[in-house]
Amino acid sequence: MVRADGVMVADRADVGAVVQQHGRAMLQLGLQLTGSRDSAQDLVQDVMVRLLRDPGPPRGRTASYYLRAVTNAHIDRFRVRSSTEVVGLPEGREAAGREDVPQVLDRDAIWRALQNLPPRDRTVLVLRYYLDQTDESIGQQLGVTAATVRSIATRARQRLRASHSQEGDLS
Amino acid sequence: MRRREPDEEALVEIFREQDSTITDDDVAALAAFVQVADSRSAAAPSAPTVLSVVEPVRRRPSRWLTPVLVAATVVLALVAILVTTRGASPNAATPNRPAPSSSVAPSSVAPSTSATAETGSGPVEVVPAPIEVTPADGAVDVAPNAPVSITAPSFQLQDDVRLTADDGTVVAGELDPGRETWTATGRLAYGTTYTLSGSAEVTPEGPGGSRTLVVFDHSFSTLAPAAVTGATINIPEGDVVGIAAPIIVTFERPVADKAAAEAALIVTTSQGAALQGSWAWMQDEDFEGTGVQSQAHWRPTVSPVVGDIPYWPAGTEVTVDLDLVGVDLGEGYWGRSDEQRSFTVRPDARVMKADYSAFHLIVMVDGQVTKNYPVSYGEESVPGRLLTNGVHVVTAKYPEYKMCHESFGYCDDVQPWAVRINNNGEFIHENPAVDSTLGRANVTHGAINMGSPDAEEFYRESLYGDPVEITNAPGPAMTETDALYDWIYSPAEWQALSALS
Numbered sequence: 147m148v149r150a151d152g153v154m155v156a157d158r159a160d161v162g163a164v165v166q167q168h169g170r171a172m173l174q175l176g177l178q179l180t181g182s183r184d185s186a187q188d189l190v191q192d193v194m195v196r197l198l199r200d201p202g203p204p205r206g207r208t209a210s211y212y213l214r215a216v217t218n219a220h221i222d223r224f225r226v227r228s229s230t231e232v233v234g235l236p237e238g239r240e241a242a243g244r245e246d247v248p249q250v251l252d253r254d255a256i257w258r259a260l261q262n263l264p265p266r267d268r269t270v271l272v273l274r275y276y277l278d279q280t281d282e283s284i285g286q287q288l289g290v291t292a293a294t295v296r297s298i299a300t301r302a303r304q305r306l307r308a309s310h311s312q313e314g315d316l317s
Numbered sequence: 318m319r320r321r322e323p324d325e326e327a328l329v330e331i332f333r334e335q336d337s338t339i340t341d342d343d344v345a346a347l348a349a350f351v352q353v354a355d356s357r358s359a360a361a362p363s364a365p366t367v368l369s370v371v372e373p374v375r376r377r378p379s380r381w382l383t384p385v386l387v388a389a390t391v392v393l394a395l396v397a398i399l400v401t402t403r404g405a406s407p408n409a410a411t412p413n414r415p416a417p418s419s420s421v422a423p424s425s426v427a428p429s430t431s432a433t434a435e436t437g438s439g440p441v442e443v444v445p446a447p448i449e450v451t452p453a454d455g456a457v458d459v460a461p462n463a464p465v466s467i468t469a470p471s472f473q474l475q476d477d478v479r480l481t482a483d484d485g486t487v488v489a490g491e492l493d494p495g496r497e498t499w500t501a502t503g504r505l506a507y508g509t510t511y512t513l514s515g516s517a518e519v520t521p522e523g524p525g526g527s528r529t530l531v532v533f534d535h536s537f538s539t540l541a542p543a544a545v546t547g548a549t550i551n552i553p554e555g556d557v558v559g560i561a562a563p564i565i566v567t568f569e570r571p572v573a574d575k576a577a578a579e580a581a582l583i584v585t586t587s588q589g590a591a592l593q594g595s596w597a598w599m600q601d602e603d604f605e606g607t608g609v610q611s612q613a614h615w616r617p618t619v620s621p622v623v624g625d626i627p628y629w630p631a632g633t634e635v636t637v638d639l640d641l642v643g644v645d646l647g648e649g650y651w652g653r654s655d656e657q658r659s660f661t662v663r664p665d666a667r668v669m670k671a672d673y674s675a676f677h678l679i680v681m682v683d684g685q686v687t688k689n690y691p692v693s694y695g696e697e698s699v700p701g702r703l704l705t706n707g708v709h710v711v712t713a714k715y716p717e718y719k720m721c722h723e724s725f726g727y728c729d730d731v732q733p734w735a736v737r738i739n740n741n742g743e744f745i746h747e748n749p750a751v752d753s754t755l756g757r758a759n760v761t762h763g764a765i766n767m768g769s770p771d772a773e774e775f776y777r778e779s780l781y782g783d784p785v786e787i788t789n790a791p792g793p794a795m796t797e798t799d800a801l802y803d804w805i806y807s808p809a810e811w812q813a814l815s816a817l818s
Contacts, residue, residue: 177338183338194351194354253334276329
């Protein structure tokens, strides 16, 4: 970018325009990842502060770039650098519990159950079913293999089903 | 796409439904927050700008400002800081501060663990802060080898200091132990805009002190040269060389500013100060058949090696850096790229003693005679067949080499196991035709002839840079017409060939 006085300066991100174009989608993703409006606002504000200082490569500033920034900021917050080993389920076990799933699902109950999932499990579900990302892409962001992503997703779905039926029993 | 189970379909719909939880108010709150955070750009468009966030103040807020303002008189850049106090704590507001602005994010935002995310509502004031940055913010045509640093006296620079190129490349750098200065250690490129960003923090003096975070974002751009030229190093990466091996750097074209070029050629050895040497510029000539070029050689001048000649100590590890990017080589040419080579001097100090009068070639390793080959040197009675006296250097070796000697009427004379020690036909090679004279007479056409299997053994044990000290030859001493003639010079004469001396 060349300034009016002819001086070459770094291309600053016009963060106001970013909010105009992508703010709602970023907040919505933040909501899915964190479970609350306030936490979503906090997360996205954090992303905006980062963008002010490092706008990223100009050509890369697409909607997916900003959504990725929100995801990364969220992952940074919950990531613990100890080995949180995931006990993988054998492939093909996914359909095993299918008959247990009630045909009519209580969506509010599932949303509440989502709040109780570990952050990484929830993130996997959001990236998989909200952003419709591939297991390979999700694995790259979380630093795990696609197979691990699949086993996390399977385990998280089982937990949701379990908590849902439990809640159903209680009500 | 794979079929989804009912519970997966439900998740897709649940997530979609929740989108509507985010309202226009949420987006407006984010926009307001960003406007405050970004107002620095409007307030000071050309100056480096900072965003500062202060934690709840429980004592006189200006206490830390006094030393900072004094320090500001000696710094290069005066920077506007945007200071906000967090409104999250009910004790945060103090009577001498304006009421919280309504244009910032809702106060219900949860406190964050990240300092940069301490972005709750609060009063705003602008104060100067000292940030000393080199090159200056907005500088253009900066040479890529210029130093890059940022100093924030009385602040603590944070780990987020980054020097980033416009293509996203991050340049390495390091903080000093006191965290007041960050210096780039990586190399810059031509024609690139760099952003130096990060934050610095004032440490509170005691419990409850105000913590101030300064966020900075400077940029400068490097020059884009009209013409660039490069250089090559003769020794391959990881090679093992003899103890007389010169490092030869050949430039693609004549170098006008040899002093500037020489300053960018760095030799580092495992011997430390015990081993010293210097660059010497050869006369510009067409070394590679591609036009006139410049060439510089490095050889030791002071060495811990015993003897009159300061050879490389055996086993020395050597690294050659050509830090040519950002170097103005003169006449409009700049260095194209940086090069680095590492090599090792052979672990056995191998010297060949070729006494013309003895008809033998003696190999000495670590000061001990290990081989005594019978040989035949150039025939004394025939002008032009004489070897030159002096320290020759093995420059190349060939399993077979076509010898030509036009004045003696032969060419295509294929000689096996040829080790080149000069550019004028001086080889050490096998020649069964002279077997009967080996060790007794000098009959060759200017080479050192050996029998079989001596020549093959000598070939296999020779490396680039092995010295061959030829003495008592009736011919002339080596001159600048020979190659490599680096060792005809005394250390003082060699140093005089430096462009920096």
